[in-house]
Amino acid sequence: MAADAQPALKEMFDAARYRQIAGLLADVHPGFDRKHFLAIATRGLDELTLLQRVRRTTEACHTTLPQDYLPAVSILKKLAPQLNHGFVSIFLSDFVGQYGHNNFQASMEALSYFTRFGSSEFAIREFLRRDLARTLRVMEMWSREPDEHVRRLASEGCRPRLPWSFQLTELIADPSPVAPILENLRADSSLYVRKSVANHLNDISKDHPDWMLNRLASWALAQPHTQWIAKRAARSLIKAGHPRAFRLFGFTEKTAVQLSAFSLAPASLKIGSGLTLRFRLRSTAERPQKIAVDYIVHYQKKSGKLSPKVFKLKETTLAAGAIFAFSKHQRITDFTTRKHYPGRHEIEIMVNGTVLAKKSFTLAR
Numbered sequence: 013m014a015a016d017a018q019p020a021l022k023e024m025f026d027a028a029r030y031r032q033i034a035g036l037l038a039d040v041h042p043g044f045d046r047k048h049f050l051a052i053a054t055r056g057l058d059e060l061t062l063l064q065r066v067r068r069t070t071e072a073c074h075t076t077l078p079q080d081y082l083p084a085v086s087i088l089k090k091l092a093p094q095l096n097h098g099f100v101s102i103f104l105s106d107f108v109g110q111y112g113h114n115n116f117q118a119s120m121e122a123l124s125y126f127t128r129f130g131s132s133e134f135a136i137r138e139f140l141r142r143d144l145a146r147t148l149r150v151m152e153m154w155s156r157e158p159d160e161h162v163r164r165l166a167s168e169g170c171r172p173r174l175p176w177s178f179q180l181t182e183l184i185a186d187p188s189p190v191a192p193i194l195e196n197l198r199a200d201s202s203l204y205v206r207k208s209v210a211n212h213l214n215d216i217s218k219d220h221p222d223w224m225l226n227r228l229a230s231w232a233l234a235q236p237h238t239q240w241i242a243k244r245a246a247r248s249l250i251k252a253g254h255p256r257a258f259r260l261f262g263f264t265e266k267t268a269v270q271l272s273a274f275s276l277a278p279a280s281l282k283i284g285s286g287l288t289l290r291f292r293l294r295s296t297a298e299r300p301q302k303i304a305v306d307y308i309v310h311y312q313k314k315s316g317k318l319s320p321k322v323f324k325l326k327e328t329t330l331a332a333g334a335i336f337a338f339s340k341h342q343r344i345t346d347f348t349t350r351k352h353y354p355g356r357h358e359i360e361i362m363v364n365g366t367v368l369a370k371k372s373f374t375l376a377r
Contacts, residue, residue, distance in 0.1 A: 021348075024100055025065035027054055033069070033095075040090040041077070049076045063176065069103040070110055081115055085122050092129045101130025109135030113142060120150045124157075127165045134177050136169035144182055148189055155193045160202040166193050167208040173215040187216045187223060194227070199237045206241050213245030221249055225256050233260075250304060251322040253365015263304055263364055268297035269330065271361060271368040280374040283352050286343045287373060291361055293338065295330045302329050303363055305338065310358040311350070312375065318358060344375060 030053040034046040052072040060068060077084040088104050095101045105126040112119030119139070123132040139147040148170065155166035168174065170190050172183040183190060190212070197209045217224040228242045242260075249257035258265055274291040281287055295301060305325045310318040325340060346352055354377050360370045 020062075022060065022062035022065055024097070025057075025062070025069065027057065029100065030054055030069075030072075033091075033100075036091055036094045037073075037077075037087070040094070041087045045076050049073075052076070066103050066106055067110075070106045073103070073107055074111060081111055082118060085112070085118065089122070089125060092126060095129065098130045101126070102132075102134065104130060105132035105135035108132070109138035113139070116143075116146070120147075123165070124154060124162050128159065128161045131161075131168065132165055133168040133171075133174065136165065137174070137177055137180065140170060140180055141178070144180075144189065148193070152192050152196070155196040160200075160204050163197060163200060163202065164205045164208045167197055167205065167212050171208075171212045171215050173218065184219055187220055191227070198231055198241060199235050200241075201237065206237060207244070210241045210244035213241070214248055217246065217249050221254060222256070225249070225254075225260060229260060247324075250365070251306060251324075253362070255365075258304075258364055262302050264297075264301040265364070267301055267303055267364050267366070268295065269301070269303070269363055269368070270294045270296055271363075274361065274369045274371060276359060276371045276373050278373075280376065281344065282376050283354070284343075284345055286341050288339065288341050289359060289361075289371075290337070290339045291369065292335055293330065293363065294335045295333055297330075298332050300329050300331050303327070304365075306362045307340065308358075308360040308362060308367070309342070310360070312353045312355040312357050314351075314353055316355070322362070 030050055033053075034044070034049045037049065038044040038046055049072050052075055053068055057065070073084070073088065077087055085108065088107060092101060092104055105123055108119045108122045108126065112122065116139070123136055126132050136147065136151070151166045151170060154162045157163055157166075170180065170183060170193065172180050172187065194209060194212065197205055200206050200209065213224050213227070224245065228245065231238050231242060233239045233242055246257045246260065250261070255265060270293070272292050272294065275289070277288050289307065293303075293305070304327045306322050307325055308320050308322050310320045313319050323342075325338060328336065330336060344352055352375060354375050356372055357375055358370055358372045360367045362368065
């Protein structure tokens with residue numbers, strides 16, 4: 013590993029971490045078999061992914077704690093405040109998600125408690141998959157709880173397309189069962205909760221754009237927290253140029269603009285370096301226009317096909333006859349979420365959902 017390289021996320025669960033967990037469990041549960049726990053937790057550790065390591069921790073706890081579910085959960089509740097690490101703590105709720113289905117009420121209480129230390133968003137989905145209606149009734153009550161972590165769980169846990177988890181196909185087909193939860197949280201005071209609600213609605217917009225827009229249109233969008241949620245929730249539709257989404261937020265539906273002086277520099281670059289795009293927009297309208305300016309990078313994939321990703325550039329009101337100059341520097345660097353491949357790439361400039369110009373650049377190793 014290079015001196016400045018970041019450790020892999022899975023290293024949050026390394027041998028040292030398991031020794032720490034074993035020690036803490038011994039503190040809260042006298043007689044705990046640390047040696048057996050460590051043997052299970054660290055077996056073949058190097059080959060395990062992050063989520064596999066989470067599950068391995070759960071399995072090690074299940075093997076070494078009391079086999080009766082309720083006493084085991086009671087021990088984990090004592091452990092929770094000692095861990096002091098949000099992501100590492102998710103194995104606590106994973107234990108409930110894997111072994112708590114015959115103790116529904118106790119498991120709901122445990123997930124509500126554990127989510128304060130490390131989100132229970134993945135574990136609650138195990139219950140939603142088995143009994144959607146019953147679990148959503150509990151989550152609707154959570155959406156009215158004083159604790160922001162519990163309110164966030166009410167929204168995040170039932171997202172139909174939650175990243176890193178399985179899809180909730182019933183809610184993809186029909187999002188209406190989650191409407192009471194989203195209504196309760198539509199003006200939440202916590203940014204942590206509002207981000208979840210917006211992402212949840214954005215998930216829904218991918219399958220039911222009109223359902224999502226109808227809900228937003230029924231809300232008091234002048235309320236700042238509600239407006240923030242609605243704008244973020246509609247981001248995919250706005251990027252895609254959905255007419256109703258533009259109207260809902262007051263963007264000019266048919267813009268009158270001219271784009272000029274579009275340039276990309278350099279035209280050829282190596283992975284790890286940067287690209288600068290510049291262009292000008294001139295209004296040809298006789299009145300102000302509210303515009304959203306985006307750019308789309310069509311990345312070369314391993315297969316040779318291009319894959320588009322939309323980036324926000326600016327939202328502004330363009331006065332009649334006004335000229336606005338845009339400049340943006342884009343680094344082309346590999347991330348854990350995106351790997352770049354050499355070859356021809358394209359960039360398009362889009363105003364209110366309409367592509368106005370396109371240029372290409374070449375990427376090399």
